[in-house]
Amino acid sequence: MSELDVKLARVRDVLVKQGLGAVRLRGVDWFGWATCGGSNVVLLTTDVGVAEVLITRDDAWVLTDAIEAARLEEEEVPAGLKIWSAPWTDKAARESFVESRRAGAPVASDRPTRGEQALPAELVSLRWSLMPEELERYRTLGRDAAEAMTEVLLAAKPEWTGWELAGAGAEALWARGIHPALTLVGEERRLPVHRHATASHEKLGARAMLVFCGRRHGLFANLTRFVYFRAPTPVERLLVADVARVEAAAFQASRPGAAISDVYTAIVKAYADVGRKGAEAFHHQGGPCGYLSRDAIAGPDVPGVLQPNNAVAWNPSLPGAKIEDTVVVTDAGAEILTVDPRWPTVSIEGRLRPDLLVR
Template identity: 75%
Template sequence: MNELTTKLALVRDNMNEHGLSAVRLRGVDWFAWMTCGGSNVVILTTEAGVAEVLVTTDGAWVLTDNIEAARLEQEELPPGLQVWAHPWQDSAQREAFVAARRGSGAVASDRPSAGEVPLPERLTRARWSLLPEELERYRALGRDAAEAMTEVLLAAKPEWTGFELAGAGAEALWARGIHPTLTLVGDERRLPVHRHATASKERLGGRAMLVFCGRRHGLFANLTRFVYFRPPSAEERRLAADVARVEAAAFEVCRPGVTLGQVYSTLVQAYATAGHPGGEAFHHQGGSCGYLSRDVVARPGSTVALELYNAMAWNPSLPGSKIEDTVVVSPDGLEILTVDPRWPTVQVAGRARPDLLVR
């Protein structure tokens, strides 16, 4: 079976198990998943785009309006999905179309409304286990996002503002067909002060942090890097090494069946072992990802378990220091997706991890 056939079978199996007559997938994340990497996005910040997917026991359609139909069919959708469009000014026709095909059972949706029910948990969990075709798209995205990061930080100058660095990052991502859904910039003054250092008009100064959450084909590549325009201090080197050791401890326990709560507990202990007890309290530590920048953020006691081929991005941090990459749980261990061989690395617990770029 190809990717679309596999996913339709999975949706219908869940429909049969839960007595559903239809499933409506409206969100940007679920639309991309169901359409094998298609996009219903026009406004980047939207959660539900300009089209949805309707699946019944005997049919599957992309529902949209006449503004979007031709473009979606020609540029975003795999063979096997029919497009049905209504006049843009008459969305009631869409509801009539659904009503005529839904049958008598319940309708489930990722964003339920008007009597609809949430998606079955088993279907939600299945999305976290990436198919081979999805992994190939993810690997390509990870490489491109990492290359964009390197390109920008090799060109950055200390007199740039945070806005200019964020703009250069967005340009490098767009040039590769990646939506810049997040470009955080920490400059020298603000880095030790704010864990979520959004871009500002301040000059970068002696060092800068750049964070990407880049989306392509619905998948998210998350990564963080640091550039130095001066030699790092011994304390800055120490903090960078400490967050890398905290991350390494999380990596060590990540395998199918391990809960996010267990990983969180490991992170808490790793902070304490590194000499920073309670360090986890000042920023979330990351979690599982894929069709969202984080599907589930790890919290104390979380019972959500990692799946085989589940993507993750952990982001332990300390004042002025952070580490982050997107990885996948594979049968052979962890596969790091956001890698550019041009970026300097340091060995941490047997893995090449990003070092500080000193220019």
């Protein structure tokens, strides 16, 4: 069975179990999943794109308007999903079509409206467990995003502004067909002050942080790297080592079947173990990802369990230091996706992790 066939069969199994007549997948994340890497995005910042997927017990369509139908069919939608469209001015036509196809049973949606139900939790778990075809797309994306990061930070100059570094990052991602959903920059002065430093007019100075959340085929590659134009101080080196040890604890706790809250607890304990008790309060620690930059932000009361082949991106941080990569959780451990062999590394508990790029 193709990837699409497997996904449709799994959705229909849930429909039958839950007594549903159809599901409507409206979000950019769910559209990417259901179309096996297609995109309904025109405006990059939107959560809901220009089309949705309707799956019933015996059929499936992409619902859109006449503006987008031909392009989506040619470029974004796999064979096996039919295109339904109506004039963009006729909003009622789509609702009438859905009504005629739900066989009198309830409809569930990731963005429910007008009496629709929320998606069953079982469907959400299905999306978190990546299929082999999805993993291959993810591995390629991770490698390309990491190469873009290396390319930019090898070219960066101390006199660049944060805006220029973010722009160079976006250009490198776009050149690889990756949407630059996020490019954070921490310049020398702002880096130890703001954990979520958006790019500014300030010069990079002697060191800088660059963060990518890049989307392609619906999947997100999340990674953070640092460039230094001078030798790091012993204090800076210690901060880098400490966040890496906290991340190692998160990796150790990340296994299929592990509760997200338990991984968070391991992170909190690891901060205390390296003498940084309470540091988790100043920045979120990441969580499972895939078709969103984060499907959930880990916390003590956050529900959810990691699935087999679940992508995660943990990002422990301290003032002026952060670590982040996109990895896949398996029974054998963590497979790191965002890797470029050119980037300097350091061994942390037997695993190669990104070091500072000192130029």
